[in-house]
Amino acid sequence: MSDESVDATDAHLLGIIDEYMGAFEPDPAESVGLRERILQIVREDAALAPATKLTTERGNPFRISTAEVRSIIRGAVDAVPGVRARSVTATPAGDPEGSAVDITMTVMMSAGTAFVSAAEDVRRSVADALAAHLGIPATRIDVTVEDVFVDEEGSHG
Known part of the structure; x- marks a missing residue:
């Protein structure tokens, strides 16, 4: 995976995370490091297994491990x-x-x-x-x- 595609993927994932955080407004104390942890989990899932393509309520596509x-x-x-x-x-x-x-x-x-x-x-x-x-x-x-x-x-x- 090129650095450019990783950056685009990270930007897309950050948009989805921002959407999630905006919709659910987690406690600031609980959200410390949340973005990086979510990115890490998504990267690990994407590298390990086939994924299912889904779409958030606002229309942002995302992939999750099948x-x-x-x-x-x-x-x-x-x-x-x-x-x-x-x-x-x-x-x-x-x-x-x-x-x-x-x-x-x-x-x-x-x-x-x-x-x-x-x-x-x-x-x-x-x-x-x-x-x-x-x-x-x-x-x-x-x-x-x-x-x-x-x-x-x-x-x-």
């Missing part, structure tokens, strides 16, 4: 009782593209878990996590049960 997006979604799924994430695909959507995301996932459910209510809990949890972590809404969240597991804690030996 693994990180999947991790956010898996964490949200695993937070739902009786459900465990398996495969996760996040596809940029919306207008402009990347201003939202379509999610397709497979999950395992504990035997005896009611699918309809658990699937709604999964959708709500994933949508909340995407909004909280990325500021991006989900336009679609497709949930397919791929497997059933027995919760050992609830079984009698």
Whole structure:
């Protein structure tokens, strides 16, 4: 990567960080070194793995590690009782593209878990996590049960 492209990338990232900081107004004591830390994290992610292209509410495109997006979604799924994430695909959507995301996932459910209510809990949890972590809404969240597991804690030996 040339110094010129790094400078352009840093300038673009600083614009996104300024947008974030302007929208959320963090406590000045908490923001010391925040810009440099965010730049460091983004550089590390960009160097390590494939990225998903998304867009902020104000239309600034950004890239985030696809693994990180999947991790956010898996964490949200695993937070739902009786459900465990398996495969996760996040596809940029919306207008402009990347201003939202379509999610397709497979999950395992504990035997005896009611699918309809658990699937709604999964959708709500994933949508909340995407909004909280990325500021991006989900336009679609497709949930397919791929497997059933027995919760050992609830079984009698």
